[in-house]
Amino acid sequence: MPDFGDHVDNTIFSQILEMDESEADRDFSGPLVLNFFEQAIETFQKMEDALSEKDLNTLSSLGHFLKGSSATLGFNKIRDSCQVIQQYGHQLTVDGSTEPDENVCLQKITDALKAVKVDTKELDKAMKKFFEVTE
Amino acid sequence: MATPQPLGSPVNGNGSGAATGDHDHDTPPTSLPPTPPPALALAPSSSTDLRSHLPDLALLFDLTPLPQLILSPSCAITRASARFLADWGVTVDQCVGRDLLSFLQAYLQPLGDPTGHIAASIDDAVSSRAVRTTKAIYRHASSWIARIIPVFKEDELLAIVTEWRESPVALADQELFKPGLSNDEAFRILVQAVKDYAIFLLDTNGRIATWNTGAELLKGYKRDEIIGQHFSVFYGKEDLDIGKPGMELEICLREGRVEDEGWRYKKDGTRFWANVTITAVYKDGVHVGFGKVTRDLSEHKSAESRLIRAYEESEKLKSDFLANMSHEIRTPMHGILSACSLLIDNPLSERQRDIVNIMDESGQVLLQVINDILDYSKLASGSFSITSDIVGVSSIVASVVRSVQATLPPAVHFELFLSPELPKSVQGDPLRYRQILQNIISNAAKFTEKGSIRVRATVQEEDEKSYLILTEVTDTGIGIPEHATASLFTPFTQYDITTTKRYKGTGLGLSIARSLAELMEGRIGYRPNPDRHGSIFWFTARFKKIKSLEQIKNWQQRGFNPDGSPLEVPSADAPARVSELADSASTKTLLLVEDNVINQKVMLGLLRSLGFKNTALASNGAEAVNMVCGKPAAYDLVLMDINMPILDGHEAATRIREHGIRVPIVAMTAYALKGDRERCLEHGMDDYIPKPVDKKNLIKTLARWLLETRDYRLPPIDVSADNSVIPTSDKVQPIVEVTDKQVGQDGDTPVIQ
Numbered sequence: 001m002p003d004f005g006d007h008v009d010n011t012i013f014s015q016i017l018e019m020d021e022s023e024a025d026r027d028f029s030g031p032l033v034l035n036f037f038e039q040a041i042e043t044f045q046k047m048e049d050a051l052s053e054k055d056l057n058t059l060s061s062l063g064h065f066l067k068g069s070s071a072t073l074g075f076n077k078i079r080d081s082c083q084v085i086q087q088y089g090h091q092l093t094v095d096g097s098t099e100p101d102e103n104v105c106l107q108k109i110t111d112a113l114k115a116v117k118v119d120t121k122e123l124d125k126a127m128k129k130f131f132e133v134t135e
Numbered sequence: 136m137a138t139p140q141p142l143g144s145p146v147n148g149n150g151s152g153a154a155t156g157d158h159d160h161d162t163p164p165t166s167l168p169p170t171p172p173p174a175l176a177l178a179p180s181s182s183t184d185l186r187s188h189l190p191d192l193a194l195l196f197d198l199t200p201l202p203q204l205i206l207s208p209s210c211a212i213t214r215a216s217a218r219f220l221a222d223w224g225v226t227v228d229q230c231v232g233r234d235l236l237s238f239l240q241a242y243l244q245p246l247g248d249p250t251g252h253i254a255a256s257i258d259d260a261v262s263s264r265a266v267r268t269t270k271a272i273y274r275h276a277s278s279w280i281a282r283i284i285p286v287f288k289e290d291e292l293l294a295i296v297t298e299w300r301e302s303p304v305a306l307a308d309q310e311l312f313k314p315g316l317s318n319d320e321a322f323r324i325l326v327q328a329v330k331d332y333a334i335f336l337l338d339t340n341g342r343i344a345t346w347n348t349g350a351e352l353l354k355g356y357k358r359d360e361i362i363g364q365h366f367s368v369f370y371g372k373e374d375l376d377i378g379k380p381g382m383e384l385e386i387c388l389r390e391g392r393v394e395d396e397g398w399r400y401k402k403d404g405t406r407f408w409a410n411v412t413i414t415a416v417y418k419d420g421v422h423v424g425f426g427k428v429t430r431d432l433s434e435h436k437s438a439e440s441r442l443i444r445a446y447e448e449s450e451k452l453k454s455d456f457l458a459n460m461s462h463e464i465r466t467p468m469h470g471i472l473s474a475c476s477l478l479i480d481n482p483l484s485e486r487q488r489d490i491v492n493i494m495d496e497s498g499q500v501l502l503q504v505i506n507d508i509l510d511y512s513k514l515a516s517g518s519f520s521i522t523s524d525i526v527g528v529s530s531i532v533a534s535v536v537r538s539v540q541a542t543l544p545p546a547v548h549f550e551l552f553l554s555p556e557l558p559k560s561v562q563g564d565p566l567r568y569r570q571i572l573q574n575i576i577s578n579a580a581k582f583t584e585k586g587s588i589r590v591r592a593t594v595q596e597e598d599e600k601s602y603l604i605l606t607e608v609t610d611t612g613i614g615i616p617e618h619a620t621a622s623l624f625t626p627f628t629q630y631d632i633t634t635t636k637r638y639k640g641t642g643l644g645l646s647i648a649r650s651l652a653e654l655m656e657g658r659i660g661y662r663p664n665p666d667r668h669g670s671i672f673w674f675t676a677r678f679k680k681i682k683s684l685e686q687i688k689n690w691q692q693r694g695f696n697p698d699g700s701p702l703e704v705p706s707a708d709a710p711a712r713v714s715e716l717a718d719s720a721s722t723k724t725l726l727l728v729e730d731n732v733i734n735q736k737v738m739l740g741l742l743r744s745l746g747f748k749n750t751a752l753a754s755n756g757a758e759a760v761n762m763v764c765g766k767p768a769a770y771d772l773v774l775m776d777i778n779m780p781i782l783d784g785h786e787a788a789t790r791i792r793e794h795g796i797r798v799p800i801v802a803m804t805a806y807a808l809k810g811d812r813e814r815c816l817e818h819g820m821d822d823y824i825p826k827p828v829d830k831k832n833l834i835k836t837l838a839r840w841l842l843e844t845r846d847y848r849l850p851p852i853d854v855s856a857d858n859s860v861i862p863t864s865d866k867v868q869p870i871v872e873v874t875d876k877q878v879g880q881d882g883d884t885p886v887i888q
Contacts, residue, residue: 012827012829015741015829015830016737016740018744019737019740019741019743019744028740032733032736032737032740035732035733035736036733039731039732039733061778061780064778065730065731068731068733068734068776068778068826069731069732069733069734071826071827072731072733072734072737072826072827072828073733073737073827074827
């Protein structure tokens with residue numbers, strides 16, 4: 001298994017890979033990861049929309065949603081950014097203390113979204129290479 | 136009428152004249168010789184020496200101590216003795232010279248005409264030349280009889296001497312109705328003769344003074360053996376221990392009388408159910424004793440207890456019937472509701488959608504009604520049990536408020552006050568606490584159109600072992616009219632017809648809430664909102680303190696295993712478990728509840744890799760509730776995501792439990808916060824695994840619930856012998872039915888709800 005660096009939790013991801021019936025086909029994990037990136041891009045779009053409406057609640061639940069699937073696959077970097085978005089959507093810092101300033105929260109989310117998009121793009125590339133899928 | 140004798144001695148049995156003491160005289164009843172003494176023979180013309188020594192005969196007659204009259208042969212009164220004048224209270228002029236019969240008519244009571252038999256007696260005496268005694272005649276309060284003594288000189292009737300005396304009352308039947316019979320005598324006869332009542336007198340100390348036939352028959356004591364004994368001899372040990380006889384006399388003195396029903400004992404030791412009345416008896420304002428009347432109510436009593444038994448039996452039958460029927464109805468109802476919700480998800484025309492919505496809504500109402508009746512009948516038959524689980528009062532209150540909040544009109548807002556003193560976790564029945572709260576808050580929401588609903592939870596009492604938690608719900612709704620407050624908690628009442636029409640419900644909710652609160656050693660109540668229009672409903676519930684974390688752990692293991700068997704068994708090593716799990720996996724059906732497609736796929740993949748091929752999917756809590764309740768025995772285990780749209784995992788688990796379905800529910804949550812596990816358990820879930828789900832963790836958890844825990848569809852171990860007919864295959868029909876039949880059979884059987 002290639003090293004995805006701090007992008008991926010290898011233990012978790014290898015469990016996903018183990019579910020493939022054949023290492024040559026990877027017809028379980030391949031489509032799954034592909035689906036994840038589709039879901040991620042869809043979610044980012046929704047996040048952008050919610051950001052423009054300053055809808056913190058929606059941002060929080062979108063953050064939670066993508067955090068769930070990224071965590072399941074072991075995509076830790078994406079997961080961590082989603083956690084930031086979820087927390088600030090609840091007007092909480094990552095430590096769990098209150099952040100009463102809505103603008104601070106929106107700014108933090110904007111930053112995190114930007115970062116997670118970059119991370120996702122990087123990982124997408126590495127995964128596609130791994131699964132030998134051409135765009 | 137009372138006798139002057141002390142009550143300690145028996146009333147003079149044959150006394151008659153005693154009542155008429157003012158007419159007492161010393162005349163012995165037999166003072167007259169059978170034949171007239173020679174002195175009375177009138178022989179004025181022939182005098183001898185001897186005769187000269189005699190006193191004047193007229194004077195002799197006048198002074199004789201007998202009340203006598205001398206009559207002429209034609210019955211005119213010619214002479215009256217001084218004693219007669221005194222006894223009858225008449226003067227010489229009033230009687231001498233008058234005809235006897237007209238004299239008697241004038242001086243006797245105008246009741247009947249006694250003169251007929253007097254005349255007859257005189258005729259008889261004269262014609263037979265013998266002494267005759269008349270029947271009694273009545274004057275004032277006494278009766279008199281006369282001896283008629285005809286005096287003849289050869290064939291010539293010289294005179295008739297009559298001697299009058301008060302007669303002993305003859306006890307002939309008709310005598311009772313004659314006015315001269317003393318009241319005392321009549322009552323004595325009455326009391327003595329009564330057989331159905333024991334009637335007797337006690338002296339001031341409670342010693343038995345008199346005894347009638349009824350007493351003898353009822354209590355079995357002869358008069359001689361009971362007189363003088365204390366009346367407590369009739370009482371049983373229990374009554375004696377609490378000093379009942381003395382108490383009764385005390386109350387009797389204070390109140391004038393006392394009545395009691397209870398067991399009394401006969402001489403032979405057998406007992407009878409008695410009605411006893413004791414009356415204080417006074418003579419001239421002085422307390423002289425007690426009158427006691429005892430009646431045997433044994434027949435009455437046994438008829439009464441037969442009636443009560445029949446009533447209780449029919450009550451139980453009714454409750455059992457309701458419980459069974461509710462179950463029979465509930466199962467297909469779930470089917471209808473599931474079908475409805477599937478139908479709603481299809482493309483429908485607007486009209487079709489309206490119709491399906493009506494079906495769905497009516498079905499929900501009907502289901503609520505059935506659930507209420509089921510709860511009520513279980514509560515009424517006493518077969519409702521309170522489970523012992525971990526309870527987080529604050530989170531339950533918050534969760535109920537959240538669930539109701541969604542249904543509120545915008546003009547109503549919630550205020551939630553949770554006292555900082557509230558303990559984090561306590562031991563009790565979280566579902567039942569929740570049920571009461573849900574009921575009260577839903578009511579508040581139903582009847583409040585604007586303003587606020589304030590929910591307040593505080594600790595009312597705390598002792599070493601427990602907390603008494605007070606939960607108050609104050610609304611600004613329509614309130615409750617004063618006349619309706621009394622019946623608020625009575626089953627099947629809704630306080631207003633107009634309300635019933637507008638707000639649907641069975642009218643059972645509050646009565647169920649009251650019974651539940653009482654089961655939790657609490658109370659429930661209502662008062663008007665003092666600030667403004669609206670109501671305050673409050674209830675208390677007692678929860679045990681949890682002493683240590685170890686206890687929580689132990690207790691959880693106990694509490695969440697439906698049959699009470701230990702949850703943890705020595706763990707087999709992992710590969711052995713995997714193969715063991717794989718062996719049984721193909722027969723198991725799981726339900727995965729997860730909203731994220733990626734997670735769904737991964738979990739399905741994981742499960743498939745462990746051999747689980749039959750896994751159903753629900754993408755939110757509402758779907759999961761419908762699926763589980765639609766097929767209450769279909770799933771072996773539910774894997775439940777927590778944070779989901781529409782209905783979250785906590786709420787879904789709570790609802791599944793509220794339907795009485797005990798399927799193991801394992802929460803999957805990314806939360807790693809302290810207390811998350813407790814929260815899951817509070818909502819009725821059995822276990823949890825952290826997300827992302829680790830394969831080893833999943834194996835361990837699945838093995839625990841699928842291999843090591845008794846199937847929730849099986850009856851509890853302690854009654855399994857009685858339920859051998861219950862199939863154990865996966866095709867077993869709704870488990871809820873099984874549990875409630877057990878409830879019907881044996882109120883003490885733990886309910887698997």
